[in-house]
Amino acid sequence: MNQENVSQTKVLMLPFPLQGRINPMLQFAKRLVSKGLDVSLVTFCGNKPMALHDRSSVKLEPVFDDLGADNVPGKSSDGDYHKRFKAVVSLRLPQIMAKLGMSKSENQASCLVYDSLVPWALDIAKEEGVYGAEFFTMSCAVSTVFYNVHEGLLKLPIVEPCLSMAALPFLQPHDLPSFVYDIKAYPTFTRLLTDQFSSFNKADWVFFNTFTSLETEVVNWMSKQRPIKTIGPTIPSKYLDKRVEDDGDYGIHLFKPETDICFNWLNSKQTGSVVYVSFGSLVTLREDQMEELALGLKRSGRNFLWVVRETEQKKIPANFMEETSEKGLVVAWSPQLQH
Known part of the structure; x- marks a missing residue:
C-alpha cells in the first residue's frame, strides 16, 4: 500500500469499556497513527466525557449513555451493563462510521477493530461495508482455554482432576482462569469470554496482544485454527522501542489515579x-x-x-x-x- 492510500485508510477502534481492555487497544491505535493511518477510538462513557492525557493524534468518538453515571462497571450488574452497552453502541456505531466517511473501495480501506468481547460488532462492520478485525486482549494461552470451552473441547463445570489441552501443559482446575474454574462467581463474563470466539472464523483479521516468542507453541497451534497476527505487547512505546514520540502513558483513565x-x-x-x-x-x-x-x-x-x-x-x-x-x-x- 502506497503512502497516499495509507493516509486514506480509516480505522475505528471499539474497546469494551474496562480499563484493561481500553489500554491495549489505545496503544495499538497509537502505533497505527504513527504509520500514517487515520484512527479513531470509541469511548462508551456514561454521561461524562473522556480525554486523552497525552499528545497522541488518536481521535476519540464518545458514545454517551442516558442512564447516567451509575451505569458503570462495579455499580450496575455485569449483565445489565453489557446489554446497555450493546444496545447503545449498536445504534451509534453506524452513525459514527458514516460521519467518518468509512467505506471499502479501490481508493480507500476502512476497518473496524473490535474487542473480542463484542463479536456482534463484526455484523455491523459487514452491514456497513467495512473490514472487521477482532482484537484479543488476553494472552494466547488464556484465550485458548476459552476457545476450548467454546468448541466443546472443555466441558463446564470442571470435574476432571487433570486437564489436557493442545499446546498447553497439563493443568489442574485451579490453574485455569477464574471465569472457567468458578463459573458461578461471574456467569456473565464466563459467557462473554466464551462467546468471543463466535466471530473468530468470520473476521477479516484476528489480532492477539502477545508476541510469538513468549508463547510459541500455543501461538502456532492457534494459527492452525485460522491465520492470526500477534501485535503485542501493547504498552507505551517508552517501555519498548521508543518509536512513538512522547508515548509514556496509556492516556485514558476510567478512574482518577492518585x-x-x-x-x-x-x-x-x-x-x-x-x-x-x-x-x-x-x-x-x-x-x-x-x-x-x-x-x-x-x-x-x-x-x-x-x-x-x-x-x-x-x-x-x-x-x-x-x-x-x-x-x-x-x-x-x-x-x-x-x-
Whole structure:
C-alpha cells in the first residue's frame, strides 16, 4: 500500500469499556497513527466525557449513555451493563462510521477493530461495508482455554482432576482462569469470554496482544485454527522501542489515579519492598474475602500498596488502615505505569 492510500485508510477502534481492555487497544491505535493511518477510538462513557492525557493524534468518538453515571462497571450488574452497552453502541456505531466517511473501495480501506468481547460488532462492520478485525486482549494461552470451552473441547463445570489441552501443559482446575474454574462467581463474563470466539472464523483479521516468542507453541497451534497476527505487547512505546514520540502513558483513565500520593509513598520505600494488590476496574470481592486479604497483608509484615475502588472501600475491615498505616497505603486507583 502506497503512502497516499495509507493516509486514506480509516480505522475505528471499539474497546469494551474496562480499563484493561481500553489500554491495549489505545496503544495499538497509537502505533497505527504513527504509520500514517487515520484512527479513531470509541469511548462508551456514561454521561461524562473522556480525554486523552497525552499528545497522541488518536481521535476519540464518545458514545454517551442516558442512564447516567451509575451505569458503570462495579455499580450496575455485569449483565445489565453489557446489554446497555450493546444496545447503545449498536445504534451509534453506524452513525459514527458514516460521519467518518468509512467505506471499502479501490481508493480507500476502512476497518473496524473490535474487542473480542463484542463479536456482534463484526455484523455491523459487514452491514456497513467495512473490514472487521477482532482484537484479543488476553494472552494466547488464556484465550485458548476459552476457545476450548467454546468448541466443546472443555466441558463446564470442571470435574476432571487433570486437564489436557493442545499446546498447553497439563493443568489442574485451579490453574485455569477464574471465569472457567468458578463459573458461578461471574456467569456473565464466563459467557462473554466464551462467546468471543463466535466471530473468530468470520473476521477479516484476528489480532492477539502477545508476541510469538513468549508463547510459541500455543501461538502456532492457534494459527492452525485460522491465520492470526500477534501485535503485542501493547504498552507505551517508552517501555519498548521508543518509536512513538512522547508515548509514556496509556492516556485514558476510567478512574482518577492518585498519582502524587502513590509515587510520594513509593519513593519512601526501598526498591522491591512493596507488595502491589489490585483486582482492576471490574472485580468485586465478598466482605469475607476482603477481610481475609486484609488479614494476610497485615500479617505479612511487608509494605503494601492496595488499590480498592471507592465503591468497594466499605468492605475493608474497621481500623485496618489505621493499624497498618506504617506499612500500607490504600488508594481508590493508582497509575498503571511509572513515569
